[in-house]
Amino acid sequence: xxxxxxxxxxxxxxxxxxxxxxxxxxxxxxxxxxxxxxxxxxxxxxxxxxxxxxxxxxxxxxxxxxxxxxxxxxxxxxxxxxxxxxxxxxxxxxxxxxxxxxxxxxxxxxxxxxxxxxxxxxxxxxxxxxxxxxxxxxxxxxxxxxxxxxxxxxxxxxxxxxxxxxxxxxxxxxxxxxxxxxxxxxxxxxxxxxxxxxxxxxxxxxxxxxxxxxxxxxxxxxxxxxxxxxxxxxxxxxxxxxxxxxxxxxxxxxxxxxxxxxxxxxxxxxxxxxxxxxxxxxxxxxxxxxxxxxxxxxxxxxxxxxxxxxxxxxxxxxxxxxxxxxxxxxxxxxxxxxxxxxxxxxxxxxxxxxxxxxxxxxxxxxxxxxxxxxxxxxxxxxxxxxxxxxxxxxxxxxxxxxxxxxxxxxxxxxxxxxxxxxxxxxxxxxxxxxxxxxxxxxxxxxxxxxxxxxxxxxxxxxxxxxxxxxxxxxxxxxxxxxxxxxxxxxxxxxxxxxx
Numbered sequence: 001x002x003x004x005x006x007x008x009x010x011x012x013x014x015x016x017x018x019x020x021x022x023x024x025x026x027x028x029x030x031x032x033x034x035x036x037x038x039x040x041x042x043x044x045x046x047x048x049x050x051x052x053x054x055x056x057x058x059x060x061x062x063x064x065x066x067x068x069x070x071x072x073x074x075x076x077x078x079x080x081x082x083x084x085x086x087x088x089x090x091x092x093x094x095x096x097x098x099x100x101x102x103x104x105x106x107x108x109x110x111x112x113x114x115x116x117x118x119x120x121x122x123x124x125x126x127x128x129x130x131x132x133x134x135x136x137x138x139x140x141x142x143x144x145x146x147x148x149x150x151x152x153x154x155x156x157x158x159x160x161x162x163x164x165x166x167x168x169x170x171x172x173x174x175x176x177x178x179x180x181x182x183x184x185x186x187x188x189x190x191x192x193x194x195x196x197x198x199x200x201x202x203x204x205x206x207x208x209x210x211x212x213x214x215x216x217x218x219x220x221x222x223x224x225x226x227x228x229x230x231x232x233x234x235x236x237x238x239x240x241x242x243x244x245x246x247x248x249x250x251x252x253x254x255x256x257x258x259x260x261x262x263x264x265x266x267x268x269x270x271x272x273x274x275x276x277x278x279x280x281x282x283x284x285x286x287x288x289x290x291x292x293x294x295x296x297x298x299x300x301x302x303x304x305x306x307x308x309x310x311x312x313x314x315x316x317x318x319x320x321x322x323x324x325x326x327x328x329x330x331x332x333x334x335x336x337x338x339x340x341x342x343x344x345x346x347x348x349x350x351x352x353x354x355x356x357x358x359x360x361x362x363x364x365x366x367x368x369x370x371x372x373x374x375x376x377x378x379x380x381x382x383x384x385x386x387x388x389x390x391x392x393x394x395x396x397x398x399x400x401x402x403x404x405x406x407x408x409x410x411x412x413x414x415x416x417x418x419x420x421x422x423x424x425x426x427x428x429x430x431x432x433x434x435x436x437x438x439x440x441x442x443x444x445x446x447x448x449x450x451x452x453x454x455x456x457x458x459x460x461x462x463x464x465x466x467x468x469x470x471x472x473x474x475x476x477x478x479x480x481x482x483x484x485x486x487x488x489x490x491x492x493x494x495x496x497x498x499x
Contacts, residue, residue, distance in 0.1 A: 061092025061434025090436025153495030420497030
């Protein structure tokens with residue numbers, strides 16, 4: 001008897017690849033955790049096991065390139081529960097922003113000591129493959145960039161442009177304590193320039209093919225403008241009353257604050273000759289227009305532009321109110337519509353969740369603290385949503401004429417290519433067998449109670465979606481099906497760029 005050549009055969013699916021504009025009826029054969037063959041009518045006797053795809057769409061596993069596991073809860077907890085939420089949403093690769101300072105591990109110091117602790121804590125806990133973006137917070141971290149790239153496979157780094165005189169949740173006068181940096185350190189535009197120079201020097205010392213996938217991401221908001229506008233908005237009586245919290249927060253971090261920060265980031269990238277720049281979670285017309293303008297002014301800089309599913313699905317009238325507080329803010333409906341126009345036009349490169357599990361008791365402190373119901377200023381920033389990323393994009397994108405192949409590009413191929421995941425983001429022989437089987441005709445209503453996340457609420461509560469992830473496969477292993485995460489954590493650390 002001939003030994004089966006495939007470990008798993010997924011029959012009867014419509015394969016969505018990131019290239020072209022056609023969806024193919026086919027079967028997917030998997031061997032040694034990689035895709036071995038994609039073709040119609042593959043004989044079931046060639047496989048050890050068979051999964052009936054029931055005509056569902058087979059998307060490449062989602063690369064959620066913007067998550068924050070371990071920000072409000074210990075990483076050891078978040079790694080488990082929030083990666084379960086990711087698997088529910090068809091995510092198979094989770095890239096998490098991490099830094100020294102308050103939140104996360106609540107430690108300062110060099111990454112030489114800090115990052116091995118992060119890796120040790122994460123090991124064996126993620127249900128999906130995972131990696132980290134790191135933020136250089138002081139001069140020592142800039143010196144460590146070559147080590148982080150070569151030894152630890154960290155191929156992407158981050159600047160929080162608003163941290164200079166603004167806190168995570170609002171105006172702050174204690175930034176040095178918050179960032180846990182020395183008295184002789186400043187987290188300002190000059191530091192941003194030196195990060196760029198240090199990263200470009202590291203890139204120039206490595207082979208061009210590897211350097212191509214080493215990049216810098218920026219959270220583009222301007223601290224001074226936000227601090228000034230927050231004082232104005234807090235006194236503005238037109239923002240008082242129920243339902244005005246999100247409008248007030250958006251006004252306190254105005255859209256031109258994003259645009260100006262984009263201009264600054266772009267000019268510094270040109271000055272330092274750093275070509276790979278990622279502009280994160282653009283939330284407004286002014287931010288996107290600034291990003292497009294900078295692409296014209298500096299055509300030699302490869303700008304990538306990111307949008308979150310939260311900024312595509314929510315606006316300032318959301319009944320979630322303070323539960324939807326995030327940085328940059330949820331915006332008015334006209335900005336949301338512009339983001340969709342930009343996405344459909346191919347001007348935004350990938351869609352992410354910016355998942356930051358912030359439990360209700362953390363998000364909105366009890367009345368015994370200084371928080372009183374409806375006070376947007378006291379609520380914490382950030383919320384989860386990785387489990388809704390793909391189904392929400394398929395649901396809303398289909399209504400707007402977005403093709404499935406385009407969806408696969410912005411949820412898989414594009415972020416995988418930028419961030420050095422060379423075996424992720426496509427359904428083709430040799431690629432990791434990461435798959436999300438989506439039923440595009442399964443209408444359901446989002447309920448936080450159905451998510452494995454420990455957040456306990458979601459700003460998306462009550463939204464009706466017309467598509468649902470039915471099964472998720474990580475390297476050929478079924479990790480989610482029918483509302484349940486299956487088995488023990490199988491996620492592997494992504495040492496980037498991958499082979």
